[in-house]
Structures are given as C-alpha cells and as structure tokens.
Amino acid sequence: MSNLKVAVQKSGRLSEDSLKLFKECGIKFNNGAKKLKAQSSNFPIEFLFLRDDDIPGYVEDGIADIGIVGQNVQDEYQKEVDVVKHLGFSKCRLSLAVPREVDYSGIQYFEGKNLATSYPTILKNYLKDQGVNAEVHMISGSVEIAPGIGLAEGICDIVSSGSTLLSNGLKEVETVMKSEAVMVAYKQMSDDKKALLDQLIFRINSVLEGKNNKYVLLNAPNASLDRIIDLLPGMRSPTVLPLAQEGWSSIHSVINEDDFWGNIEKLREAGAEGILVVPIEKMIQ
Ligand code: ATP
Ligand code: MG
DSSP states (O other): OOOHHHHHHHSSSSSSHHHHHHHHHOOOOOOOOOEEEEEESSSSSEEEEEEEHHHHHHHHHHHSSSEEEEEHHHHHHHOOEEEEOOOOSSSSEEEEEEEETTTOOOOGGTOEEEEEESSSHHHHHHHHHTOOOOOOOOSSSOOTTTTTSSSEEEEEESSSSSSHHHHHEEEEEEEEEOOOOOEEEEETTOOEHHHHHHHHHHHHHHHHHHHEEEEEEEEGGGGGGHHHHOOOOOSSOOOOEOOOSEEEEEEEEEEEEETTTHHHHHHTTTEEEEEEEEOOSSOOO
C-alpha cells in the first residue's frame, strides 16, 4: 500500500507538538536531527520535514498528501487545499500594534499610514473590510523593529503572550485573526490514501477528545445521588457503585475541561467528597 506523505515543520513552533500528536496516535518513527524524511515503522506514513511557508504549496500540488500549518499561513497563501482538522495547539493571534506612546483611538488611526507585516494578504483583506486605506509593506522577519527604525507606523504580527511587543516598546491594538495549527489535505487524494487519512483522523479525534475530558471518581451519600447524576451525564451515564460503608456510593464519570472548576464546585455543593480527577489518554465515543 502507498504511504500517506505528511508535511510537518522542520524546526519551529509547530514541530514539537505536531510530532507529539503523531506519537500520541501510536505512530512510531525515528526523526534524527537534520533528517529531511522519516518513515513510520507501524503505520503507512512518511514524514517530510519542511519550512512551514512551503507546506500549503506542497499539499496543493500533491507532493505531500497532508500537512500541518498555522491557520495564519494557510490564510496568507490561500492554496487550494482542504482544511480537514483543527488541532488545538500553536494557538496565537495576528494583531495590529503601534508604539506604546501612541494615543490610539480606533482602526481609523491607520488611514494613510505605513504598516509592516509578514502577512500582507491577510492584512490587506482586513483593512479592506474595515474600510481603511493604508500602505502595507511585506517584510519576512523581525517585523517588530519596523516602527523603531522608521519603516512603518504600525505592524501586524503574531502575538501569543504579548511579551515580544512589550520588549519592543509596542502595544497591541486590534486582533486581525485568531490562529491554531490545522491539518490541510490534498484535494485529489486516491481512495487508498483517503482511507488512511480517515484512520489517522479517527485516532487524532480520540486523542483530542481525551485531552478535552477528565475521568472523575467521587463519593457521595445515596441521598445526593440524583443531584450528582444530573451534574455528571458522562459518556452514556455515570457508573454508580456501592461503598463498603452503608448509605454511600462511589460515582465514576467523564467531565469536560470547559468550566471544569465550576462543575467541581457544583458537585461539592451537591454533597460529593473524595473527588479524584484522572487524565484520559484516548476517548472513543
Ligand atoms: P519556518 O522556518 O518553518 O518558516 P517560521 O519562523 O515561519 O518557521 P514559527 O515561528 O516556527 O515560523 O511559527 C510557526 C507557526 O506557529 C506560526 O505560523 C503560527 O501559526 C504559530 N506561532 C508562531 N508564534 C507563536 C507563538 N508565540 N505562540 C503560539 N503559536 C505561534
Ligand atoms: Mg515560516
């Protein structure tokens, strides 16, 4: 059977989490330093290690069947590929920033100004939507120094914590887009390869679902059982087991990461005690 060719970033902010995801899916491979390719020993997958900017193009042409890139890179190059999965890592945003001392009043501030960015397509579209005419200058790196050297009055760049902006005397004023790592796929994949991709996505879903949920075990007096069961729908319904102590039960269920602490508080109010929370490696609905 032919291999599914997967393009991942060679070295950068996406690399480690991309490879970790494949490992968590049970796909084994050796990626020695500086290697450009790697073959899995237990799944028909071959990895190609590339610069992230090149990945959408390789996938559009079918040189790679699938690839992992930031949504920002996909949106910038606008290659003809299918976005098949949002992966939940490398979360960041593309933002407009100006020197700290600027008295920023709103997006119209940028009218007639010069902006530096590595994402000219995304930025031009955004400015057009906002009805702002500004001059967009493409620079491929170190965008945050542009205002300091007189190249531009503002920048549009990737932000996660904002500390890089801060250390360059800039402040974030508008969010242009939110981004996370996505899996893109070649549009004309053979049926064989589509079947492999389906298997891979099934595994990825079970890993991501597992990360999104926790296994919860708790004790409660039987009089509280109904309230607690209402709070813990679980995958089908919670497991209820009698404790050795008369009148008490142990309840096991799955609980979502969203509003986790709020739900734990409600369980405590309903009479739960001895609450144990355990990570889930994989979850298959
Ligand atoms: P390459 O050498 O492969 O071209 P690069 O320097 O263009 O790499 P990186 O800085 O490694 O790219 O970022 C890759 C992607 O990771 C970005 O396109 C973005 O989606 C995401 N990213 C960038 N910076 C951050 C950050 N600070 N936090 C989270 N995700 C980020
Ligand atoms: Mg790049």
